[in-house]
Amino acid sequence: MKTISILVPESAVMEAVADPRYLFTAANQFLQAAGRPELFNVQLVGQTREIRLHGGAFSVHTDKLLDEVTDTDLILIPALFGDMQRAVELNRDTIPWIVKHHQKGTEIASLCVGAFLLASTGLLDGRQCSTHWAFSNEFSNTFPEVNLVDGGIITDDQGLYTSGGANSYWNLLLYLVEKYTDRDTAILAAKYFAIDIDRESQAAFTIFNGQKDHNDEEIKQVQDFLENNYQEKISVDQLADQFAISRRSLERRFKKATNNTVVEYMQRVKVEAAKRDFEKSRKNINEVMYDVGYTDSKSFRSVFKRITGLTPIEYRNKYYREPELA
Structure with missing residues (x-):
């Protein structure tokens, strides 16, 4: 027994x-x-x-x-x-x-x-x-x-x-x-x-909420910027210049504060926005991809699958339902 x-x-x-x-x-x-x-x-x-x-x-x-x-x-x-x-x-x-x-x-x-x-x-x-x-x-x-x-x-x-x-x-x-x-x-x-x-x-069930329970106010500003501008294609160098922080310092402080690299954080914010699109609309994959700032279909599909465990079409089929006509 x-x-x-x-x-x-x-x-x-x-x-x-x-x-x-x-x-x-x-x-x-x-x-x-x-x-x-x-x-x-x-x-x-x-x-x-x-x-x-x-x-x-x-x-x-x-x-x-x-x-x-x-x-x-x-x-x-x-x-x-x-x-x-x-x-x-x-x-x-x-x-x-x-x-x-x-x-x-x-x-x-x-x-x-x-x-x-x-x-x-x-x-x-x-x-x-x-x-x-x-x-x-x-x-x-x-x-x-x-x-x-x-x-x-x-x-x-x-x-x-x-x-x-x-x-x-x-x-x-x-x-x-x-x-x-x-x-x-x-x-x-x-x-x-x-x-x-x-x-x-x-x-597939995860909702990404950026880690903001930290005291680095500049990094919080960077996080807010990324979340409000996910439609844009933004490089780490551009972020460093915009916030007057060296790239090395930005990457070190960002990882310490959020447990994500800057690139990982950007990807997760974009994928979260894409998930919302797939849940609420019949936009095709390319339309959603462009809406969240990606131009390379292969890259978008790869990142989406890595983060959600599903392909974009699998995710939409799982969560989207056609609205019923009145």
Whole structure:
């Protein structure tokens, strides 16, 4: 048997507690139906017997308190809700418990922004990690020693697992089911829960918001200029001249402030504008390309695919719907 300990933190997202319990319990049923023994012993673990979530709208009754867990194979850390710093602080007492069990050989998996609690243990220092794309800037600022995988769905680094944003955690749960059972069981679970198995990126869902939580006011001005003039083809040298900053200094300060190079930032701003066009209009690819300041079709398609994980036509087909006639 594999013991799965689902931590129920204060300020947890209710679904991120219930869904893994549901999945691993269902996996037991799939195994039984195939004439095989159940594999997973699933338990809810918390600091108290009852944990009230979402302002008291939900109440979770744990199976065990932290100090009652002697051995477990996997600890799952659900997504947190609200202010991340406050949520981590509310669960500060769980950190030594997580570390202790990891040192005993227990694997640890965080779902979505549960990565904030996992990273607070120090176990992710120098390792790869995924989290919700909307929290990537905050996560990078809070944990600069962790290697955040931009747009990643799943990371697996020596028994430490993380997942991307929101429902991406289903892909990590399927990954773990396959690891502990087999591919057939994971595929059955994917079909039963209607999950796109083996999805590798959350890039198609990402909305780019430039990192402006920094104190370099000149760089903020450069960012604003790029965002307001994405239709233009602007070189780094032109920016340096316009803002009276040497190119070397501009590139160094920009990367430090935004975690993007100037060119990367320009590309992401342009692609974000192109995405909006594809979502709202039937403009062809060349029209959109020119609207966002590109003149080379091959370059535009390459950058768009790298950032979103989809070709321009795939993106439009995914998100655009013809308006219904009145």
